[in-house]
Amino acid sequence: MKCALCGNKTTMFTSWPVNVGHGLIEKIDSACLLKLGIKKTDIRSQNAIKRFSIDSLRKMIENGEKFSYSEYKSELKYQKNLNKENYENYFAEFKENGSVYYPLIFRYDTKQIFFALDFLQNVYQIHSFSEIYDFKIDKNETFISNTKKDISFSKGITGYLIAGSTGGVIGASSGNSNTKTLKEVSAITFTIRFYDGSYTSFALSGHTEDVANANKIELELKKIVNENNSSSSKSNNLSDLRELKSLLDEGIITQEEFDLKKKEILGI
Numbered sequence: 001m002k003c004a005l006c007g008n009k010t011t012m013f014t015s016w017p018v019n020v021g022h023g024l025i026e027k028i029d030s031a032c033l034l035k036l037g038i039k040k041t042d043i044r045s046q047n048a049i050k051r052f053s054i055d056s057l058r059k060m061i062e063n064g065e066k067f068s069y070s071e072y073k074s075e076l077k078y079q080k081n082l083n084k085e086n087y088e089n090y091f092a093e094f095k096e097n098g099s100v101y102y103p104l105i106f107r108y109d110t111k112q113i114f115f116a117l118d119f120l121q122n123v124y125q126i127h128s129f130s131e132i133y134d135f136k137i138d139k140n141e142t143f144i145s146n147t148k149k150d151i152s153f154s155k156g157i158t159g160y161l162i163a164g165s166t167g168g169v170i171g172a173s174s175g176n177s178n179t180k181t182l183k184e185v186s187a188i189t190f191t192i193r194f195y196d197g198s199y200t201s202f203a204l205s206g207h208t209e210d211v212a213n214a215n216k217i218e219l220e221l222k223k224i225v226n227e228n229n230s231s232s233s234k235s236n237n238l239s240d241l242r243e244l245k246s247l248l249d250e251g252i253i254t255q256e257e258f259d260l261k262k263k264e265i266l267g268i
């Protein structure tokens with residue numbers, strides 16, 4: 001085992017975990033911990049630096065900076081308040097001018113979506129309709145039997161879970177003659193991909209209200225994706241046509257050939 005900062009050998013008893021992003025954990029040794037001004041008994045600070053990237057910790061050591069818990073805490077509080085204020089302002093603004101299908105709010109006047117990803121942590125995103133490339137929906141289904149009282153829920157939800165409650169039975173199918181099985185959706189996960197390659201994922205519960213919202217969201221997203229696809233193919237057609245015109249102007253193709261190809265591109 002090596003220290004993620006200095007590379008020196010360390011053991012699990014003489015090292016402390018730090019988060020290096022993407023949910024990965026690395027360890028740093030007690031020497032580096034001390035360089036950051038953190039004592040072995042200072043559990044509070046050790047937990048706090050898990051939120052720091054390994055690069056920023058390395059920079060702190062290089063610059064001889066010491067970690068200050070009180071500074072960290074007040075900065076965190078400030079950031080939290082700022083996030084809360086922004087979140088609430090945007091939420092109110094979108095709610096007033098848009099359609100709420102929680103956790104999304106669609107604004108048609110500005111063609112934007114507010115993603116209320118986590119109202120406790122004030123995590124939100126705002127995206128333009130035109131950013132959306134495509135999306136997919138994963139339904140986490142659980143089969144329950146009405147002859148059994150214990151219901152097992154399958155988990156495996158990705159992204160942010162919006163509502164924890166379950167219970168919306170959306171369909172029923174009969175098993176054998178003695179036991180009827182009910183199909184229940186315990187979670188609906190949306191993954192929305194954007195043109196820049198990034199994506200956002202969120203989940204709704206199988207609660208009746210959430211299922212209704214999920215259906216609305218699906219419908220709205222479909223419209224947006226269709227619109228985006230057709231407008232991008234429209235602009236492709238336009239540039240094809242321009243290129244064709246220059247070929248005509250340069251005498252590379254004849255008027256007849258141009259007219260034929262133009263009809264083809266425009267689909268007329």
Ligand SMILES: [Zn+2]
Nearest residue numbers: 003006029032
């Ligand atoms: Zn080290």
